[in-house]
Amino acid sequence: MNLPGITFNEADGKVLLVSQPQPDREPVDSKLLHALLIQEGFGDCQLDEAAISNAANMCNVQQAPFGLEVARRVDAALAIQIELGDMTAKLSITAARGGKPASVLDVLAALEQAGVTFGIDEAAVAQACQAGLCSALVVARGQVAQDGKDAVLEALVSDTIDRAPKLNEQGLIDYREHGDLPVVAAGTELMRRIPATPGVPGKTVKGQVLAAIAGHDAHFAAKLDGAEISSSDANLLIASVNGQPVRVTDGVMVEPIFRVKEVNMATGNIHFDGTVHVAGEVIQGMKVQASGDIVVDGMVDGGQLDAGGNIQVAGGLIAHAKLHAGGSVTARFAEGVQITAGTVIVITDMAIDCELHSLNQIIIGSNSPQRGRLVGGTTAAALLLRVPLLGSSKAGTTKVIVGTNSELEARYTALLARIESEKAEEANLDKLIKQLKAIGDPKHMLDRVKASRQHAVQVWGQSLTEKQTLEHELELSLTARVEVSQGVEGAVDLMFGHKPVPLRREFEAGSFSMNEQAQVLFTDLAGNVLIVAAT
Numbered sequence: 001m002n003l004p005g006i007t008f009n010e011a012d013g014k015v016l017l018v019s020q021p022q023p024d025r026e027p028v029d030s031k032l033l034h035a036l037l038i039q040e041g042f043g044d045c046q047l048d049e050a051a052i053s054n055a056a057n058m059c060n061v062q063q064a065p066f067g068l069e070v071a072r073r074v075d076a077a078l079a080i081q082i083e084l085g086d087m088t089a090k091l092s093i094t095a096a097r098g099g100k101p102a103s104v105l106d107v108l109a110a111l112e113q114a115g116v117t118f119g120i121d122e123a124a125v126a127q128a129c130q131a132g133l134c135s136a137l138v139v140a141r142g143q144v145a146q147d148g149k150d151a152v153l154e155a156l157v158s159d160t161i162d163r164a165p166k167l168n169e170q171g172l173i174d175y176r177e178h179g180d181l182p183v184v185a186a187g188t189e190l191m192r193r194i195p196a197t198p199g200v201p202g203k204t205v206k207g208q209v210l211a212a213i214a215g216h217d218a219h220f221a222a223k224l225d226g227a228e229i230s231s232s233d234a235n236l237l238i239a240s241v242n243g244q245p246v247r248v249t250d251g252v253m254v255e256p257i258f259r260v261k262e263v264n265m266a267t268g269n270i271h272f273d274g275t276v277h278v279a280g281e282v283i284q285g286m287k288v289q290a291s292g293d294i295v296v297d298g299m300v301d302g303g304q305l306d307a308g309g310n311i312q313v314a315g316g317l318i319a320h321a322k323l324h325a326g327g328s329v330t331a332r333f334a335e336g337v338q339i340t341a342g343t344v345i346v347i348t349d350m351a352i353d354c355e356l357h358s359l360n361q362i363i364i365g366s367n368s369p370q371r372g373r374l375v376g377g378t379t380a381a382a383l384l385l386r387v388p389l390l391g392s393s394k395a396g397t398t399k400v401i402v403g404t405n406s407e408l409e410a411r412y413t414a415l416l417a418r419i420e421s422e423k424a425e426e427a428n429l430d431k432l433i434k435q436l437k438a439i440g441d442p443k444h445m446l447d448r449v450k451a452s453r454q455h456a457v458q459v460w461g462q463s464l465t466e467k468q469t470l471e472h473e474l475e476l477s478l479t480a481r482v483e484v485s486q487g488v489e490g491a492v493d494l495m496f497g498h499k500p501v502p503l504r505r506e507f508e509a510g511s512f513s514m515n516e517q518a519q520v521l522f523t524d525l526a527g528n529v530l531i532v533a534a535t
Helices: 029-040 051-063 104-113 122-130 406-439 446-478
Strands: 006-011 014-019 066-072 077-083 088-094 133-139 151-154 189-194 228-229 236-239 244-248 251-255 258-260 268-273 273-278 285-288 294-296 304-307 311-313 316-318 322-325 329-331 333-335 340-342 344-347 350-352 355-358 361-365 373-375 378-381 385-389 398-402 481-488 491-495 497-504 510-514 518-523 529-533
Touching: 014 051, 029 051, 029 066, 051 066, 077 104, 088 104, 088 122, 088 373, 104 133, 104 294, 122 133, 133 244, 189 251, 228 361, 236 251, 258 268, 268 273, 273 285, 294 304, 304 340, 311 322, 333 385, 344 355, 355 361, 355 529, 361 378, 373 398, 378 385, 398 481, 497 529
Parallel strands: 258 273, 268 285, 273 294, 285 304, 294 311, 304 322, 311 329, 316 333, 322 340, 329 344, 333 350, 340 355, 344 361, 350 373, 355 378, 361 385, 373 385, 378 398, 385 481, 398 491
Antiparallel strands: 006 014, 014 066, 077 088, 088 133, 151 189, 189 236, 228 236, 244 251, 481 510, 491 497, 510 518, 518 529
8 A cells, every 4th residue: 555645754753654644645534644644554552543643634625735643652661559458469461552561570670669579470570571461460469477386285095084065155064974993004195285486477478577377375283193205305294103194184083983883881981092993883971072084883872972083883872871972863763861062963864852962963864865854852053954744743842943043142242352451452452652741751661562562453453353253154144954854744843043933833845034025935845934932
């Protein structure tokens, strides 16, 4: 294609159309000039459409020579965006228009100018440059700090007695029945400590180091009777004696086991620092006291058991037997006995005319869902009583108390008195400080009084924290309930907290609870709610 009198000149990246008037030249339009620009090798340049249109008109009417810029060469343009708290850098390339394309070196220089020095993805940069354009392409990524992992104390003996029971959100202990008495030999591996890790620091794309939070460390308890740290592995706890493994806070103890066929007049009363295993019975009038657990394979016929840990009786409890455990008490049946447990009482069949007191929950009939029954006596559980059938039409009144914890209430009352005393002490010290500042301090007492006040404030603060904890535990009593899987028969005197609720009619399966308005409700299995006692 040739248009007489029209040529293109290039200078400093600018493309000029130069026109010499030609009387016999065909009329010129924008389309022809476009085609001519492409023919002359300027098609990739940035074309000025308005100038091209104007040039076409001037070529047709202008009688004097003229020159007009109609295009220019434009180099590729780079833009760097740093986002997400300096954790990513994004690249945008505007393609070259007849000018210099973006190169890897150009992009790296732009990143450096933007302060990006870490985490550059050179492969992504090269790919973008080869394509000639991109939009918000991530070309650098920071490294997120990886916080350390907390130390773990991993039990290596699965069958252990747990003296540090865990509570669920309702404050109930997740009770599990135990089987045979677990025993380990000296040298048995009990627990492994997996140390905390410090974490891995991170770094932003600008090279700023991001600190990692180290994991919380944990160590074996300082004193674990019957256990020791392995001489060849500081993170391994092993048994130093034969005995029963007992899981405690931050470790496992091994309690020695005293074994006896039967506790009777021939053996005498037993007092043992550890666990006692009775293969037979504990007969009338005999006592067994153990700092650990007491396991009886037979019955307790009028005897007395006192355990710092748990009591487990395979047979029944009769004849005014008395049992006290810091942990749980388990037996097949109970009649006319007294049981006090720090955690859970489980009678797998039935309990008749007993005095049962638990600081957490009482479960009756767990192995006899059809015939399990609680009849007569007084049963007090802080949070839960679960029984198939409550009461009997052929027996006297059955008394049930839930939602109270006399031990917790006594601690709370004593704590309130202590807080008032600590508050008064802090106020007196504060008053003394003001007096010393006002009248002078010739004996130089002020610093000591300030230190005493600071200590008093710390003690007071610790007591207030303890108060919050106790109040939370006391609030859990509001969630106390009585669950009956078969129903209620006969006369039952139910008490929620200090609210008496005499039941003198039969109820089907369901549960009793108290709402926020202090109304005692019965909810059947279909979800129907009956107000048993109003506010």
